[in-house]
Amino acid sequence: LKFRLKGYVEFSKDITLLESKIDAIVTKEINTLLFKRGVPKGKKGAKITRWRLKGNKLMLTIEGSRYLRPHDALLRLRTFFTERVGKNLKIGVRAIFIKDYSIQYLPSKKPEDKVEVRVPWIKELRVKDNELLVKLQNLDASAIQNRYVERILSRINEKIQAKEYIGKSERWELLWQSPKKEIAWDKDPTEEMEKRGWIKRIAAGEWLHTPIPARLMRTMQEIVRLYLLEPLEFEEVFLPKMVPLEVWLRTGHMPGSANVFYYVSRAKKWSLNEWEDLFDYIKVTGQIPSELLKEKLTAPIGGMCFAQCPPFYWFFEKKLVPDDELPIKVWDSSGTSYRWEAGGLKGLERDTEFHRIEVIWMGKKAQALEIKDQLMERYEYIFNNILDLEWRKAWVVPWYMEQAGETDFEEKKEIGTVDFEAYLPFRGSRENSEWLEFQNLTVAGTKFSEAWKFKTTSLREVWTGCTGIGLERWMIAFIAQKGLEPEEWPTKFREIVGKLPREIKTI
């Protein structure tokens, strides 16, 4: 690592009166003492290589090593000068600033092509002499204290890793596959349900469900209650469905899924006077002036529920959970979730607004893993014995590891996501068609308890896990294989669903 920083320390007054002393201060007090502190013997720390007084500024060039990085040396200087000139001369340190900062190093992985990190503090980023040269600019004290330099370097590293990650497509490993089931039906459930008037599309990916699909999805929920939630003693909670952006910032969904959220804004001004022009416009034209409306709204303050669990972890922020209260097991089904799927929208299996039961658990590591096994067992029972599905399960790279460009999965198999996939006959052959991920289960390890800084009272780690049960997806997986005629459905399912409600007829 090679570091070279150009910047200054700014004082509250002109400091030219220090002119005669500054050389001695730099060479005898700073370079030989202050910048050697904490540096291992025989290793280089940091060093001011050029200095010049200019009005109320001390202009500096600092070179440094990994043992004392120049930006940390600059923070040290601020404290030093506050003491050194503050007491005797009543001069304060007003600011520290980095104008140019070049860092050259050998990255742990060499970038295969151009890496870009687009933030205003990066002036240049390129390969030089087989190393990476990062030129930074305009970092003030708060940028330095908030570790922007370190964060920029780790972001660069993440991007290099992520490029490599994309290159390796195989991040899917089959764990188990059910026996083949006889294909009873091969139509597209969404199309057939639309034809019968069971569902109606109100907007892209958003559907109205009439009594029959509503009953089918409630039946799925009932199955989950009877065969999973109650036997495993999960309790219901109501989690907020409009999520402050800060919550996602902590979980990493922001920025990870920034392009998929539905954002929420509210009126900038509450007073009706402020809205009168909009009222008038609509009354006169019968149209909604979207630009005018946009002006009246705040920037997004939150987003619609995306994954249900994040606000639950927030509940535990900076708390200690009594050891004997663990494990904690809850579920939420108090509202809809939203995802913008862009071009991917077609049927109910991939919709914008959907209904999901989110099952969340937390405990010590062994407890979290034991609950995972119990859930897996319950799911297998449901899919094999009640829904009678042809399905498989696979280990996949969890979303947050994928986004961070992590590649050492082998050690992390305890953590990770299991996808449950169902064969959809209408999509083609088993071998060549895409199966539907109708369910998944993730053990997140300490990811969320670290994000919100909670532990047990004996200061042990808390592991969390969650599994989302998409009711539309369960329904589609089931219908795609079993069709729309109740007589064809498995007996156990028929017992739970009961007699179907009547269709709503229109002409």
Ligand SMILES: [Zn+2]
């Ligand atoms: Zn979750």
